Amino acid sequence: MAVKKSRRDFLGMAFGGFAAVGGVLTLGAMKQTWDPLPSVQAAGFVTVDLSPLQEGELRTITWRGKPIFLLKKTAEMKKNENRDVVVGNADYSVIIGLCTHLGCIPSWIPSTMQFKCACHGGEFDASGINTFGPPPRPMDIPPFKIDGMTLVLGEEGSEYKKLVAKA
Ligand code: FES
Numbered sequence: 046m047a048v049k050k051s052r053r054d055f056l057g058m059a060f061g062g063f064a065a066v067g068g069v070l071t072l073g074a075m076k077q078t079w080d081p082l083p084s085v086q087a088a089g090f091v092t093v094d095l096s097p098l099q100e101g102e103l104r105t106i107t108w109r110g111k112p113i114f115l116l117k118k119t120a121e122m123k124k125n126e127n128r129d130v131v132v133g134n135a136d137y138s139v140i141i142g143l144c145t146h147l148g149c150i151p152s153w154i155p156s157t158m159q160f161k162c163a164c165h166g167g168e169f170d171a172s173g174i175n176t177f178g179p180p181p182r183p184m185d186i187p188p189f190k191i192d193g194m195t196l197v198l199g200e201e202g203s204e205y206k207k208l209v210a211k212a
Contacts, residue, residue, distance in 0.1 A: 090199040092192075095132055103153045105142060108198045112142035112150055113187055114160075115196070116171060122158055125172040127211040128183070130204060132191055139196065140173040141185040151184075160184075 091108045098104060098117040106113050116138040118124065129136040142160075144151050149164035159176070160169040167178035174183045186209075190202025 090197055093196045093198070094194060095137065095196055096194040098137075100135075101155065103155075106198075108187060111187075113198060114138065114140045114142040114153070114173070114184075116140075116153070118171060122171040125174070128172045128174070128186065128208060130189070130191070130196075130208075132194060132196075137196075138172050139186060139189055141187050143184065144169075144180055145175065145182050145184060146179040 089109075091106065091113075093104075093106060093115065095115070095117070098115065100117050101119045101122075102117055104115045106115065118129065118136040118138065122136075124136055128138065130139045131137075142150050144162040144164065144167050146162065146165055146167050149162050151160035151162040151167070151169060153159075154161050158171050160171075160173070162168070162178070162180065165179050167180040168176050169180065169184055170176050172183070173186075175181070186205070187198055188201045189205050190197040190200040191204050192202075
């Protein structure tokens with residue numbers, strides 16, 4: 046009699062254990078289903094407040110896994126109406142910081158006001174225009190929108206569409 050009871054208890058505990066494990070696995074699978082796919086996360090927007098940027102200061106942020114250069118131009122830097130993002134009364138370069146030769150990340154050289162690519166010696170001016178070496182074209186401008194002093198990367202605003210139309 047005592048043996049039967051303990052066997053029943055064992056079966057009950059074993060079944061309960063299987064049910065608990067099954068429940069945990071089901072919850073894990075449900076979470077995976079609910080979580081956004083990596084591609085959806087990567088499509089997110091990034092907002093940047095431009096107001097703290099000083100003249101001549103370069104800030105690099107990451108958007109969709111790419112470096113984005115934000116440079117507030119100084120009076121000495123050549124303006125480029127086909128590429129500059131005008132916010133308030135300041136001009137900014139907003140550039141995907143990847144060399145258009147083979148994709149290295151160029152460095153900003155404040156003394157010469159240019160971007161230099163260490164991989165094969167490519168050079169770009171402060172607007173991201175290729176000026177020397179193997180890069181075949183200017184660095185790309187990411188889609189953006191201006192909202193007051195805020196730059197929204199990943200959204201095609203009217204300012205971006207105007208630049209693209211001029212290109
Ligand atoms: S990758 Fe920049 S010059 Fe070649």
